[in-house]
Amino acid sequence: MKRKKQNPVIVIALSAVLFALCVLLFLLLRAILSGREIRTDSCKPSAAGEIAVMTPAPTLLDLYAYFDWTETTRIKVYDHRADKLVDMDLEEYIVGVVSAEMPAYYSFEALKAQAVASRTYTLYSMAHGGCHTNPDADVCTNSKCCQAFSTHERMQNTWKNDYADNYNRVAQAVMGTAGEVLVYDGKLCDALYHACSGGQTEDSEHVYANALPYLRGVSSPYEDPMREDDAAFDTDALVELIAAKYPESGITKDNVRDGIAIEKAYESGRVETLRLGKTTITGKQARNLFGLRSTMFTVEWTGKGIVFHVKGYGHGVGLSQNGANGMAKRGSDYREILLHYYTGVSIADYGADGITEKASPAPQNTDGLFVPEG
Ligand SMILES: [Zn+2]
Structure with missing residues (x-):
């Protein structure tokens, strides 16, 4: 069949319209897709410690992907409020602990120091028999026994409209230090901490039974706020x-x-x-x-x-949370903060050879490791 000859002017006009439609479609698709994805280019903490917010709050999987984190350690957490044992990812648990143990508005580097201290404390406890009051659990959520912990529901009830912002801050502090622990002589530390030292932390044997080389009294000049x-x-x-x-x-x-x-x-x-x-x-x-x-x-x-x-507020041994906040506000990063409060320690990755070996005996808990801190 013989094809009908096209008018070249019409062909050019139709091509131009088709091209314009393609460009519009491309722009529309790009706008839709970029609205869905996490703005990973801007949510990492900057050198100044400021972070942009992911909205809505990212899931742990988002954070794992963003921080390129693939390892997972499962722990058994006894939720004392709900009276149930929960199997949980270690880092997810640490987000809940930092949320409950330190105000989310504290300096970002202080939150990171708290994350490393809490992670180390948790793994040390697990290596030394787990929770003392709940034999089936590695840790419990009662601050008088192990460490305080907030579920997502509790975070939402406490933070209300600030939930997404605060969750972001805390979760990024945790994932920004994922897997990092404090070691002394190649072994996990009993990374005790407290709210405010009053200006000077305390030797461990003055509060608990054992003198631990990394729990020495040090000056803490920048308590913020001083209690x-x-x-x-x-x-x-x-x-x-x-x-x-x-x-x-x-x-x-x-x-x-x-x-x-x-x-x-x-x-x-x-x-x-x-x-x-x-x-x-x-x-x-x-x-x-x-x-x-x-x-x-x-x-x-x-x-x-x-x-x-x-x-001061608390037992005074190890990291002072308010002291950490004061140091962070003066430009110290979380490593400097941790190395200041825990004498002679180094920061290592959990899981490396030797780190999980049993360390020296835990100090006797004579009047509750953690008092409810205000
Ligand atoms: Zn416990």
């Missing part, structure tokens, strides 16, 4: 409290003013022993009795009764 709290008791309440717990002290309203005195203090300023009439109690016992934030306190008598002036 200073007063605990006041009028004389009647004070005498009642002491008589109920330590009747052997012989403390009465008549002798109480002469009966209470700090006997010995450590170099850090934390109270070692407090005299209560005819008996002597430790600084830790005094902290429990009077509900003080730490054992770094002085006493002052007023017309009404006694005031304990307390510095």
Whole structure:
């Protein structure tokens, strides 16, 4: 069949329209696709520690892909609120721990330091028998036993409209340090931490049973914020409290003013022993009795009764979270922070030869490793 000859002007015009349509289609498709993908070009933390936000909050798989992370360590977590054992990825667990243990608005490098400390603490605990109160679990979510932990539901309830932003910050701090742990002499450290040191951290044997070489008292000059709290008791309440717990002290309203005195203090300023009439109690016992934030306190008598002036918050051993925040604000990165608070340690990848071997015995937990921190 003979083809009909086309008019060249019409052919050129039709081709131009077709080309324009193709370009439009391409631009439309590109716009749709770019709207869906995570902006991986901008969400890595910058040198200044600022991060752009992925919206909505990325899944752990997004983060694994972004940080090119393929390893996974499964752990058994006992959720004490839901009363159930949950099988979980280690890094996912650490995101929940950092969310609960440190305010998400703290400096990004402080969050990273917390992530490494929490990961190390977790793996060290697992290598030393796991959770002490739940034999089937590696760790539990009770801050009085292991470490605090937030589920996604809890994060959403706590953070509300800031959920996506805060989750991003914490998850990126965790995945930015994925697999990194603290080792001393080639073995995992018992990476204890606390909220605020009051300016000086403490030797481990002054709080727990064992002297560990990497848990030495160091100065912590940039506590941000510095915690200073007063605990006041009028004389009647004070005498009642002491008589109920330590009747052997012989403390009465008549002798109480002469009966209470700090006997010995450590170099850090934390109270070692407090005299209560005819008996002597430790600084830790005094902290429990009077509900003080730490054992770094002085006493002052007023017309009404006694005031304990307390510095710091927590046991004072290892990393100070507020001290880490202060260092980060002054330009320290997470490695500098960790190497400051844990004496003589190095940062290694978990899973490398020797890292998972058993380290020296854990310090005895004499009054709860972690007090609920405010
Ligand atoms: Zn536990």
